[in-house]
Amino acid sequence: MPVQAVIFDLDGVLIDSEPVWEEVRRAYVADRGGRWLPDTQERLMGMSTDEWAEYLATDLIDGVTAEQVAYEVIDQMEQRYETELPVLPGAEAAVRRLAEYRPLGLASSSPRILIDLVLGKLGVSSLFRATVSTEEVDRGKPEPDGYLTVAARLEVPPGGCVAIEDSSNGIRSAHAAGMTVIAIPRPAHPPAPDALRLAAHVAGGLDEVTPELVASVHR
Structure with a gap:
């Protein structure tokens, strides 16, 4: 064929973009008192929005919803890309x-x-x-x-x-x-x-x- x-x-x-994603999500988790695990970045690569937001909200951070995580992280990524791609x-x-x-x-x-x-x-x-x-x-x-x-x-x-x-x-x-x-x-x-x-x-x-x-x- x-x-x-x-x-x-x-x-x-x-x-x-992976370093940017990692920096933004690491900071997001840290700011909310969460824990970033040794295999977190590798696990996140390839996940859909729903999947990684659920993972952060369930496994890494307490007291947030997956919807909140997705909205806030994506908003920060959009701001970073607007500044420098x-x-x-x-x-x-x-x-x-x-x-x-x-x-x-x-x-x-x-x-x-x-x-x-x-x-x-x-x-x-x-x-x-x-x-x-x-x-x-x-x-x-x-x-x-x-x-x-x-x-x-x-x-x-x-x-x-x-x-x-x-x-x-x-x-x-x-x-x-x-x-x-x-x-x-x-x-x-x-x-x-x-x-x-x-x-x-x-x-x-x-x-x-x-x-x-x-x-x-x-x-």
Whole structure:
């Protein structure tokens, strides 16, 4: 099956947002007398809004609701992005390069308001034919729901898609959907070895991700 679409993740692929998420959520937990556990950040990566808000409200902080956590944390993230967007090297060029090659989708664990804000500030909103937040599907990453929904909206089979991911849960999600995965690990939060083995190719950065590479790794 030829490549019919390319699907980007957002956090850790187009923007270096995980450190911002971690800083904001750590401070939020600390300000409310909560406890940040050694595996908290790894657990949070890939969770949908409902999932991470429930986790913070239930496991880390007392006396808050998941709805309150989600609203307040997302509001702080929006303010941070408005001030300074942590764009990764080659992000805009990679999106434009691959948009000329195949239709683009995006499957992100970020809430819808942040997806739209980031793509708008990058100036690439119109290049994505379908974008999905995992808050809009039943289950977040590593489950395949987000990627399957993007493929359906693009009207292409999952097996015809190449996904670009950085995290363990993201790689597992795209692979579980039946997609070919190009991994671009982030040094601060490298994927687990078993997850990385699911990727068809491991790239050092977005500049390596060309139409030629996408076509060559697709299975």
